[in-house]
Amino acid sequence: MRWVNRHVRRREAVLIGAVPILLLVLLYLFLAAQRHAINPLDKILPLPGGMAEGMANLLFNTDQLTGKIIFWADTFASLQRLGIGLGIATLFTLLIGLVLGVLPPMRATFGPLVTVIAVIPPIALLPILFIALGLGETAKVALIVIGIAPVMIRDITAYVSGLPREQIIKAQTLGASSWQIMIRVALPQAMPRLLHAMRLALGPAWVFLISAEAIASDIGLGYRIFLVRRYLSMDVIIPYVAWIALLAIAMDAVLVLISKRMFPWAHGAGH
Amino acid sequence: MSALLSLSNIWVEYGDKIVIENVDLDIEEGAFVSIVGPSGAGKSSLLRIILGQEIPTRGTILLDGQRLGGECGPDRGVVFQRYSVFPHISALRNTMFGLECEQAPLSARLFGTAHKAAKAMAMEMLDAVGLADSMHLYPAQMSGGMQQRLAIAQALIKRPRILLLDEPFGALDPGIRADMHALITRLWNDYALTIIMVTHDIREAFKLGTRVLALDKRRHDPDAPHRFGATAVYDLALRNRKDRAAGEELVAASLTPKIDANPNTKESIGHG
Numbered sequence: 001m002r003w004v005n006r007h008v009r010r011r012e013a014v015l016i017g018a019v020p021i022l023l024l025v026l027l028y029l030f031l032a033a034q035r036h037a038i039n040p041l042d043k044i045l046p047l048p049g050g051m052a053e054g055m056a057n058l059l060f061n062t063d064q065l066t067g068k069i070i071f072w073a074d075t076f077a078s079l080q081r082l083g084i085g086l087g088i089a090t091l092f093t094l095l096i097g098l099v100l101g102v103l104p105p106m107r108a109t110f111g112p113l114v115t116v117i118a119v120i121p122p123i124a125l126l127p128i129l130f131i132a133l134g135l136g137e138t139a140k141v142a143l144i145v146i147g148i149a150p151v152m153i154r155d156i157t158a159y160v161s162g163l164p165r166e167q168i169i170k171a172q173t174l175g176a177s178s179w180q181i182m183i184r185v186a187l188p189q190a191m192p193r194l195l196h197a198m199r200l201a202l203g204p205a206w207v208f209l210i211s212a213e214a215i216a217s218d219i220g221l222g223y224r225i226f227l228v229r230r231y232l233s234m235d236v237i238i239p240y241v242a243w244i245a246l247l248a249i250a251m252d253a254v255l256v257l258i259s260k261r262m263f264p265w266a267h268g269a270g271h
Numbered sequence: 272m273s274a275l276l277s278l279s280n281i282w283v284e285y286g287d288k289i290v291i292e293n294v295d296l297d298i299e300e301g302a303f304v305s306i307v308g309p310s311g312a313g314k315s316s317l318l319r320i321i322l323g324q325e326i327p328t329r330g331t332i333l334l335d336g337q338r339l340g341g342e343c344g345p346d347r348g349v350v351f352q353r354y355s356v357f358p359h360i361s362a363l364r365n366t367m368f369g370l371e372c373e374q375a376p377l378s379a380r381l382f383g384t385a386h387k388a389a390k391a392m393a394m395e396m397l398d399a400v401g402l403a404d405s406m407h408l409y410p411a412q413m414s415g416g417m418q419q420r421l422a423i424a425q426a427l428i429k430r431p432r433i434l435l436l437d438e439p440f441g442a443l444d445p446g447i448r449a450d451m452h453a454l455i456t457r458l459w460n461d462y463a464l465t466i467i468m469v470t471h472d473i474r475e476a477f478k479l480g481t482r483v484l485a486l487d488k489r490r491h492d493p494d495a496p497h498r499f500g501a502t503a504v505y506d507l508a509l510r511n512r513k514d515r516a517a518g519e520e521l522v523a524a525s526l527t528p529k530i531d532a533n534p535n536t537k538e539s540i541g542h543g
Contacts, residue, residue: 164354172343174369
């Protein structure tokens with residue numbers, strides 16, 4: 001039987017999907033154990049016990065300066081920046097994407113500008129943001145917004161302007177104005193696509209968040225990773241990276257769930 | 272009776288390619304006009320011009336004696352072959368769309384008694400096209416025939432002066448198509464509609480129409496085929512069954528051979 005025709009059942013897919021991940025974990029444990037056999041004080045590949053010890057300090061002891069538990073304070077600060085950045089970018093995308101997508105003169109006027117902004121590497125703008133907005137929260141959130149919004153806007157604009165011409169014509173024969181076409185025809189159909197664009201933007205958003213935190217911050221997941229790097233604290237870095245991965249997966253799953261719940265018509269006929 | 276829709280000296284050109292040349296047409300209220308012709312003969316162009324989706328290069332169009340602007344409006348309803356309904360709302364909401372746009376310019380949504388009244392009208396319309404039991408389905412849950420029924424209901428709720436059909440049944444199975452023919456004939460009688468239908472199916476054109484317009488190129492330059500546009504080569508009024516049979520034979524005989532002779536034609540005229 002050809003491989004293109006081999007379909008995997010759902011339960012089996014979960015099982016065989018877990019195999020490579022487990023193998024990678026086992027490989028790590030094997031290498032770490034090997035290094036520890038040679039040098040019990042090895043810091044480069046910590047064993048799970050070592051990671052638990054390293055994290056215990058951040059998880060159960062309060063910080064002397066702030067009186068907060070560092071791990072949760074870092075998590076909260078990072079998620080706040082990410083959430084605000086993603087929220088603002090999404091709002092911009094919806095407004096600009098709809099206007100550019102539905103109204104050809106607006107697309108002709110502002111489309112090239114969006115394209116120009118989109119091709120600038122956002123990290124190159126970080127110094128400008130720090131100079132203009134200071135080293136506080138605003139610059140970090142602004143980096144995330146500038147980093148992800150142009151790509152999202154281009155995607156939504158292209159999607160909306162690509163809606164079948166027949167639909168737009170039909171709406172007009174039913175008496176719809178440009179505004180009514182925007183809110184009743186384009187907006188609802190753009191929503192599932194917007195959630196999809198958010199999912200795709202989450203990856204870059206994390207990159208910009210960690211970058212901004214690494215360069216100028218005093219709290220946050222990215223700040224902590226780059227701080228403890230000085231002490232070769234792999235026992236903290238690895239759990240933090242795993243935590244970031246877990247958060248990213250959870251956010252993605254939530255966005256998928258929202259899309260399926262709110263826009264069943266966009267997820268196949270069988271609902 | 273004066274003409275409801277009147278086209279005079281219509282030309283459509285894209286660059287130096289002439290698609291339609293010199294079409295004059297008066298359509299009476301209550302007529303069912305079928306437009307046939309080979310692909311590329313400008314059937315759909317002509318329909319788009321009447322619809323307001325395109326502006327003719329030359330010529331004028333009058334509806335009820337008023338000159339039409341180059342935009343679509345609620346006085347001309349349309350059903351396309353595909354994508355005529357909104358996929359993100361139920362059949363009922365699709366049908367209510369026209370009423371909501373008219374009565375709520377800002378929100379395009381109705382509430383309270385206005386909502387109830389619009390819903391009642393929409394349900395009546397859905398019942399008329401045989402979708403009373405499917406009003407809560409989304410278009411993706413409906414068959415092609417049901418979607419076209421919905422598209423017709425959606426258009427008719429605005430009581431358009433003219434209903435334009437662009438290959439409305441072209442994508443349907445033959446059995447379903449026969450049902451749709453019966454439906455559109457019934458609606459045409461019940462609502463005293465004026466219908467202009469573009470089709471490539473000559474039998475369908477003569478079965479449904481009270482008048483058949485055949486578009487084709489009158490002149491042909493083999494070296495520069497784009498230099499001559501299509502125009503109405505036949506304009507047949509059909510009063511009885513004899514007219515229909517004779518007309519169908521005449522048009523089929525005169526249009527079909529040209530189609531077969533043209534290897535570039537993808538769509539063919541036939542009795543599909």
